[in-house]
Amino acid sequence: MFPPRRKVRLETERMTLRPPTHADFRDWTGLRRESQEFLVPWEPAWAEDHLTRKAFTNRVYWAGRAIGQGTAVPLFLIRRDDQRLIGAVTLDNIRRGPAQSSTLGYWIGAPYARQGYMREALEAVVHHAWTKLDLSRLEAACLPENTASRGLLEKVGFKYEGVAQSYLQIAGRWRTHVLYAALRADRRGRTDAG
DSSP states (O other): OOOOOOOOOEEOSSEEEEOOOGGGHHHHHHHHHHTHHHHGGGSOOOOTTTTSHHHHHHHHHHHHHHHHHTSOEEEEEEETTTTEEEEEEEEEEEEOTTOOEEEEEEEEOGGGTTSSHHHHHHHHHHHHHHHTSOOOEEEEEEOTTOHHHHHHHHHTTOEEEEEEEEEEEETTEEEEEEEEEEETTOOSOOOOOO
16 A cells, blocks of 8 residues: 655746656656757666656656655656656655755756756755755765756755765766755855865
């Protein structure tokens, strides 16, 4: 038996952020396929069945369970003016108790990159994490050479914290990532390290 599904829906100036549904399959696979060359250098290798309906169905079921259990908040970015799926943001590995923290992951389709959509989405998700989920710390990691992602994290209040050696497998090999964090009550000021 699944726990009751918690309603999660965030509204921004241009988008609705909501969990994935089965009806999103064609839009999701189309955008991922169209953006594959843009996304693959930054993501773990796609499974052979990554773009199949079965894999997407599993993703939708996982999203519902994770939200219900309070362990993750996976959200699709839907542009309001045309209802187009343009990317996704996930608060994952939500830890309660003394930690009150989560990791943040995100991707955007190539046609929508560098138009401010992800910044708008991350600002809403960070606000939701602080005010609705009562989290204290959000963590994110990216490849050192991903200057767009690093700049985005810094614009939404994340600060460089260090380096994680062999953090994730990207394109089949272990890659070092730079680590960023945002704190609900951040008194650290701006950091230029990294």
